[in-house]
Amino acid sequence: MEVLLPEMILVVSVVLAILVPNIGDAKFRIPLTRVRVPIFVGGTRLKGTSDPRLPALISITAFSLAMFFSFFGVSADSSAVEIGGVLAVNSFSRMMSFVFYAALLLAAVAANYRLPARPSARAPRERDSAAQAERLVRSLMDNRRQVDFHILLMMVGLGMSLMAMASNLFFMFVAIELASLASYILVAFHKEEAVGGEAGAKYFIVGSVASATGIYGMSLVYLWAGDLDFDALAASWAAMDGYDPLAVIGLGLMLVAFGFKVSAAPFHLAAPDAYAGASSPVAGVLATASKAMGFVALLRVLLHVAMPDEGEAIWFVLLALIAIVTMTWGNLAALTSENPKRMLAYSSVAHAGYMLAALAAVGSGLGDDSTTRLVLVAIIFHLSVLVLFKLGAFLVLGLLEIEGRSHRLEDLHGLAHRDPLVAGSMFIFMLSLAGVPPLAGFLSKLLMINGIINISAGTGSTSADAIVPWAESVDPVFWLAVAIVLNSALSLFYYLRIALVMFFETPESTKPLRRATHLRNSIVTLAFLTLAFGIGSGADFLLELVQNAVSAF
Amino acid sequence: MITADPLTFITLAPIALGMALLILPQVLPTSMAEYMQRIARPLSMGLALAIFAITTMLFLGQIGAIDWLNILQGEYVFQNTPVVLLEEIGVRWVVGVDALSFPMVWLTAMLIPVSMLVEWDAKKGHIFHPLILIMEGALVGVFVALDLFVFFVFWEMTLIPMFLLILVWGGDNRRYASMKFFIYTFTASVFMLIGILVMYFNTADTSLAGTLTGHHFDLISMTAQAAGSGLIDGAGLRHFVWILLLIGFATKMPSVPVHTWLPDAHVEAPTAGSMLLAGVMLKMGAYGFLRVAVTIFPESTVVFTPLLLLLGMSSLVYAAIVCMGQTNLKRMVAYSSVSHMGLIFLGIATMQPLGIAGALFMMFAHGIISPLLFAVAGAxxxxxxxxxxxxxxxxxxxxxxxxxxMMFGWMASLGLPLLAGFVAEITVLIAFWMTFGWLVILPALTLIITAVYYITSMQRTIFEGGDPHVGVLPDSLHGEEARDITWHENAGMFVLVALTVLFGILPFIFWDMMSDWSTEFMLETLIDALNSQGVKP
Structure with a gap:
């Protein structure tokens, strides 16, 4: 069981988070006697257990421990451990759970400020003014909701981590649903704000339709293969004579479900609303961990199951088209967004497009094992470093959100005057998202473009002695690299706009930012890591981890 | 450290100090932060001067005792022991200089303290001067890096301090200008990145290769491979890559038709920013073009000579004509830079040692003269x-x-004999005549246009007052007393003036090594390509 230690920690923590806040001095009187037996649950809560900060403490500790132990799973080169025929714990799944836990840990830290817990909060009295009473009620509400929020966050972590280990399609689906259902609630968590409820409802409806489509696809696949184990499915796929319509339709329907998770066009339409309505830390989790989860599912289904030994995969053309549409749509929509959260949401859509393009290049079947590995490393590396700079950007918005701002571009105005360090970090995040060297975002984008070029550039005719005949002879996959490059250029406009308003515009209020020590430290640390994982030994270290993980995929 | 590996030091030290000066005041307690901010300016200046001293000592032979002549093609001096940066994809920290890059390194090291001096009283100096210092590290890095990945990293890194310089210290329209500058050059360089990656994918030397990809970014090895069996199979792909590289380099240079970012960036940039922009950043384009595109794909260069000729000629003529219509001083000087950069393409297109050496000297001379012009315009x-x-x-x-x-700078820029610009122009024109014959009339006539716009504006600003003793003061002074330049501006300009004269009278200080490099380059790299394309050299 020790291989599942991080997950066990989470399960225990969920239980603790339910139990501990309820511990009190309740006693049970044995009937007909005077003997009172202390049962501890209920009654007047003890001083320590009634502290509203307790759930946050539990979840932060749990995520830190889980992250710590997952990390050892990545670096240990022990072979995979199979559990019950549905879970395979290896360095790949440990790498992914490490990424998930890191993102959730940051979200938990940030949520402390978004959803502040105040031990001193008391019930409003008669003589309090209306405004004061409302404030007191709100902080009491926040205190009460702490535990719900953190339990849901841990559920998300549990679901995602189990998902990364799943070696069975059905189990994977269940794990994804565990994570998704919890995240639907998290999106709608701030239900007293109009946008929160709307976002949650939209995200839930679209998400459940996507899930339903996916599970229908899975049932078709089950009908076809009579098995849901990935290895068995891969064997059936390889042995298939021609294309069985059941298998192909099933695959297509599953693509819809996972396409929604990675917010690929045209299934991304709910994403911007969800991100804009959710609180920033939750939106950050959706854009990083949730997206990584979707990609792991896609990799499992497309590369593990539906990838022929040689030749073009059936999904290649479709995925390439989706990739191009996704990145272009995302970037164009981000250009016109005035809400920084929506902008980041669309930028996340665009990033999904880049990764899908790299995945599509593998599907062309032109590469060999080593190029496939290269692309896989690129995608996993990108998903890992996204936690640094995408989540970092959301955390900066979260910092502004404490003051109730972050829904308009104007809220970022003059951030450099109010807090130069946070503005500098945001600038680094934006440059990294745009792919400017020497930041981590550049390295990951370079690896993806490199993978595509590695696969395709050799396909052009060597006898062509001018550009046009060569361009006609090269495999169309090559143009995916050009599409990524053109889109990167396009994306600069909106990333730089953020930098511009931070440095250039006069702030609406000149007061320094609200104090949020841990959040601010996390942001600065993330900015530093974005730099450190871009070049040099830091990047080398992470690449080695990822490579280690990919070899177990 | 400094004597063993001077190039690494002069690249990384300014970046490290600049970053430290920017970040530390934010995290230290207030009293120490204020102290840091107070010493930021002298500290930056001190390091910049130290680096200038080191580069000069490298040149004079006090460090390393290098004979700058007779450096063979593909050999570099002051090379360090390579350090692996990214083992997985084959990135190494390799630095070295040769006669192509060293004048540029010296130029950068010289211009940085001068531009700091000119803007000694810049607002928010505790941020301004460290940013210039970071800029220095990035610029030197571009010239000394011999690993294409590192080269590209530095290439893009120059954008960030310059973007901030324009954005924070720029003129009224700085927002538009800084965005345009960043997006234009970034877009162009990502095209270049595709080209670099195609080259990367064709490298064969497995001893340097990354463990994951099996290829490497090492420029020396790529050059050797290109000279041997050729880096890329298939002329079509070679030409395509060459064009991708050209897009990146020509935009930086900049050449018509991708030059439009330059006038905007220059007009809005602060004085030190435009001095560095014109003095060094534009040279990055020409340097990279020679170092990467021409060296590795000489055949494509020969095939596309007409294109180079067209680009060079249109930059030269078009920008000169545009200059005549300018009423904004900085805009005029900016367009004249575009025009002079055209001469560099023409020099390369001649495929003569003299022409290439002329182009190199043009890079150097323009790197002294145009900062003077921008310093004057800024003042x-x-x-x-x-x-x-x-x-x-x-x-x-x-x-x-x-x-x-102002007068001296304009005279130097229009190519007055005995000043540095003249040497470059005349050699390029002679080489042009040797190759293309009477076509030389076109560039030569453009020099007249240059003289026309400089002399008319000289007449209209410096002289020709309504009343010889008072002149006409602009409305923008609002009746204030007109003042002369401050001591530090004057000192900075004097350095540039002195160098312009020095290199005009004694051009061979750098000319010898440049012409040596060009001859070697011609013999080793271009002559085979010319022969194979059936062009009689």
Whole structure:
């Protein structure tokens, strides 16, 4: 069981988070006697257990421990451990759970400020003014909701981590649903704000339709293969004579479900609303961990199951088209967004497009094992470093959100005057998202473009002695690299706009930012890591981890 | 450290100090932060001067005792022991210089303290000067890096301090200008990145290769491979890659038709920013073009000579004509830079050792003269609050030093004999005549246009007052007294003036090594390509 230690920690923590806040001095009187037996649950809560900060403490500790132990799973080169025929714990799944836990840990830290817990909060009295009473009620509400929020966050972590280990399609689906259902609630968590409820409802409806489509696809696949184990499915796929319509339709329907998770066009339409309505830390989790989860599912289904030994995969053309549409749509929509959260949401859509393009290049079947590995490393590396700079950007918005701002571009105005360090970090995040060297975002984008070029550039005719005949002879996959490059250029406009308003515009209020020590430290640390994982030994270290993980995929 | 590996030191030390000066005041307690901010400016200047001293000592032979002549093609001096940066994809920290890059390194090391001096009183100096220092590290890095990944990293890194310099210290329209500058050059360089990656994918030397990809970014090995069996199979792909590289380099240079970011960036940039932009950043384009595109794909260069000729000629002529219509001083100087950069393409297109050496000297001479012009224009803006050429007359009376430097700079830029610009222009034109014959009339006539716009604006600003003793002061002064330039501006300009004269009279200080490099380059790299394409050299 020790291989599942991080997950066990989470399960225990969920239980603790339910139990501990309820511990009190309740006693049970044995009937007909005077003997009172202390049962501890209920009654007047003890001083320590009634502290509203307790759930946050539990979840932060749990995520830190889980992250710590997952990390050892990545670096240990022990072979995979199979559990019950549905879970395979290896360095790949440990790498992914490490990424998930890191993102959730940051979200938990940030949520402390978004959803502040105040031990001193008391019930409003008669003589309090209306405004004061409302404030007191709100902080009491926040205190009460702490535990719900953190339990849901841990559920998300549990679901995602189990998902990364799943070696069975059905189990994977269940794990994804565990994570998704919890995240639907998290999106709608701030239900007293109009946008929160709307976002949650939209995200839930679209998400459940996507899930339903996916599970229908899975049932078709089950009908076809009579098995849901990935290895068995891969064997059936390889042995298939021609294309069985059941298998192909099933695959297509599953693509819809996972396409929604990675917010690929045209299934991304709910994403911007969800991100804009959710609180920033939750939106950050959706854009990083949730997206990584979707990609792991896609990799499992497309590369593990539906990838022929040689030749073009059936999904290649479709995925390439989706990739191009996704990145272009995302970037164009981000250009016109005035809400920084929506902008980041669309930028996340665009990033999904880049990764899908790299995945599509593998599907062309032109590469060999080593190029496939290269692309896989690129995608996993990108998903890992996204936690640094995408989540970092959301955390900066979260910092502004404490003051109730972050829904308009104007809220970022003059951030450099109010807090130069946070503005500098945001600038680094934006440059990294745009792919400017020497930041981590550049390295990951370079690896993806490199993978595509590695696969395709050799396909052009060597006898062509001018550009046009060569361009006609090269495999169309090559143009995916050009599409990524053109889109990167396009994306600069909106990333730089953020930098511009931070440095250039006069702030609406000149007061320094609200104090949020841990959040601010996390942001600065993330900015530093974005730099450190871009070049040099830091990047080398992470690449080695990822490579280690990919070899177990 | 400094004597063992001077190039690494002069690249990384300014970046490290600059970052430290920017970040530390934010995290230290207030009293120490204030102290840091106070010493930021002298500390930056001190390091910049130290680096200038080191580079000069490298040149004079006090460190390393290098004979700058007779460096063989593909060999570099002051090379370090390579350090692996990214083992998985084959990135190594390799630095070295040869006669192509060293003058540029020296130029950068010289210009940084001068530009700091000129803007000694910049607002928020505790941020301004460290940013310039970071800029220095990035610029030197571009010239010394011998690993294409590192080269590209530095190439893009130059954008960030410059973007901030324009954005924070720029003129009224700085927002538009900084965005345009960043997006233009970034877009062009990502095209270049595709080209670099295609080259990367074709490298064969497995001893340097990354463990994951099996290829490497090492430029020396790529050059050797290109000279041996050729880096890329298939002329079509080679040409395509060459064009991708050209897009990146020509935009930086910049050449017509991708030059439009330059006038905007220059007009809005602070003085030190435009000095570095014109002095060094534009040279990155020409340097990279020679170092990567021409060296590795000489055949494609020969095939596309007509294109180079077209680009060079149109930059030269078009920008010169545009100059005549400018009323904004900085805009005029910016377009004249585009025009002079055209001469570099023409020099390369001649495929003569003399022409290439002329192009190299053009890079160097323009790197001294154009910062002077921008320093003058900046001082003009600073003291007269306007850049309109017609708005005032007879500044020679009010600001004799400013007028003197302005006149000297313009004379140098239009190619007055005995000044540095003349040497470059005349050699390029001679080589052009040797190759293309009477076609030389076109570039030669353009020099007349250059003289026309410089002399008319000289007449209209410096001299020709309504009243010889008063002149006409611009409205933007609002009746204030017109002042002359400050001591630090004057000192910075004097350094540039002195160097312009020095390299005009004694061009061989750098000319010898440049011409040596060009001859070697011709013999080793271009001559085979010319023969194989059936062009008679």
């Amino acid at each position: 003009f803006k600073h003291h007269y609050h306007t850049l309109e050429i017609g708005s005032m007359r007879g500044i020679a009376h009010h600001s004799p030093w400013l007028a003197g430097h």
